[in-house]
Amino acid sequence: MKDLLFTSNPVLLSRISAILEAENIEFVVLGGVASLFGGSFAGMSTRVMVEESKFERAIRLIRENHLQDDVELVQ
16 A cells, blocks of 8 residues: 545545545545544644555546645655
8 A cells, every 4th residue: 555645624535535436446544533623633634545556546536636736645
């Protein structure tokens, strides 16, 4: 697994999750517990990871949906 992005926005995380699921890209969300504290606790971000073989495709999908400026993409 490889880091794809970081975000503290639960709505954006939901959107990206739906995009990845629609394209059958398996992913893992880490740090989601912070959402219990209102989305971001002490500046903590949620991390999304994908398989290395799907990384470039996931990045392309985020860019095609014009979300790249709303998240911290890992390059």
